[in-house]
Amino acid sequence: MPRLDIRHLLGLVTAGRRSRGPVPIVRADVVRPEHFPPVEDPIVTARDLTKVYGTGNTQVRALDGIDVDLARGELTAIMGPSGSGKSTLMHCLAGLDAPTSGTIVVDGVEVSGMSQRRLTALRRTRIGFVFQSYNLVPTLTAAENITLPLDIARAPVDRERFDMIVRTLELSDRLHHRPTELSGGQQQRVACARALIAAPAVVFADEPTGNLDSTSANEVLGFLRRSVDELGQSVVMVTHEPMAAAYAHRAVFLADGRLEAELRSPDSDTILEAQRQLSADREAGADDVAAPARA
Numbered sequence: 358m359p360r361l362d363i364r365h366l367l368g369l370v371t372a373g374r375r376s377r378g379p380v381p382i383v384r385a386d387v388v389r390p391e392h393f394p395p396v397e398d399p400i401v402t403a404r405d406l407t408k409v410y411g412t413g414n415t416q417v418r419a420l421d422g423i424d425v426d427l428a429r430g431e432l433t434a435i436m437g438p439s440g441s442g443k444s445t446l447m448h449c450l451a452g453l454d455a456p457t458s459g460t461i462v463v464d465g466v467e468v469s470g471m472s473q474r475r476l477t478a479l480r481r482t483r484i485g486f487v488f489q490s491y492n493l494v495p496t497l498t499a500a501e502n503i504t505l506p507l508d509i510a511r512a513p514v515d516r517e518r519f520d521m522i523v524r525t526l527e528l529s530d531r532l533h534h535r536p537t538e539l540s541g542g543q544q545q546r547v548a549c550a551r552a553l554i555a556a557p558a559v560v561f562a563d564e565p566t567g568n569l570d571s572t573s574a575n576e577v578l579g580f581l582r583r584s585v586d587e588l589g590q591s592v593v594m595v596t597h598e599p600m601a602a603a604y605a606h607r608a609v610f611l612a613d614g615r616l617e618a619e620l621r622s623p624d625s626d627t628i629l630e631a632q633r634q635l636s637a638d639r640e641a642g643a644d645d646v647a648a649p650a651r652a
């Protein structure tokens with residue numbers, strides 16, 4: 358059967374469009390976990406990761422045996438339906454939440470099982486965070502928010518790096534403003550600067566553009582991608598937006614707490630097509646379980 362174009366399925370192709378010739382077929386080369394090519398130099402590794410919330414009837418298996426390697430010097434997008442475990446995975450990988458079992462290694466250091474004190478120290482300088490809600494300290498200026506991780510760690514600020522980041526993010530004339538005096542996009546750019554100031558091993562971003570208009574979202578995503586391409590940064594971003602994941606080198610897809618597939622060099626069209634394929638395969642799998650073959 359010929360592969361359907363997602364635009365046909367969504368009813369976006371009009372008769373007028375059809376008359377101008379065939380719509381190019383979008384092909385998404387999704388790769389299943391058993392065929393993932395090896396990641397030569399992982400910045401983050403998870404092995405047999407599980408996370409169970411609650412007990413008894415209310416128990417939720419948010420992560421169910423995740424094995425994954427995320428490459429150094431790449432922007433990786435973590436995608437999946439609502440409730441598939443994206444945020445839980447990111448929080449465990451970043452040492453914000455403890456897994457129920459399994460191991461996590463970040464930049465060669467095993468973080469699973471680490472004491473809270475060591476984890477806190479690691480998070481200050483080796484891991485950067487960008488959250489949907491910016492999480493800036495309201496009483497501090499933009500400049501003070503940016504240098505906060507280094508100030509807390511009593512580490513010196515590399516002025517050259519500070520200037521370069523501030524210039525790239527076009528924050529030079531906003532440095533003395535407090536968060537309430539900044540737009541959402543500017544606040545998120547301050548959060549990106551704060552995440553990068555200590556040259557961390559990896560930056561974790563959880564729906565970083567969820568509160569932004571599309572212009573501000575593209576600025577923030579463009580900056581995250583440039584931090585990878587130009588500064589060699591490693592970034593792991595949770596998103597449900599194909600437009601955001603299109604900035605990534607690789608999108609990995611979760612479903613029901615398991616790793617489902619990956620897509621290299623994604624764009625919005627191939628991500629939509631991958632989501633359609635994966636959802637159709639899940640439904641077909643569920644039908645098989647619901648109606649087992651008779652002996």
Ligand SMILES: Nc1ncnc2c1ncn2[C@@H]1O[C@H](COP(=O)(O)OP(=O)(O)OP(=O)(O)O)[C@@H](O)[C@H]1O
Pocket residue numbers: 410411417418419437438439440441442443444445446597
């Ligand atoms: N603190 C918690 N206590 C109990 N269950 C939780 C908790 N946090 C998450 N869960 C459950 O774990 C599962 C995975 O949640 P998670 O937030 O990781 O999914 P997600 O893919 O990030 O979802 P979304 O896209 O909606 O943010 C869900 O079923 C959720 O209800």
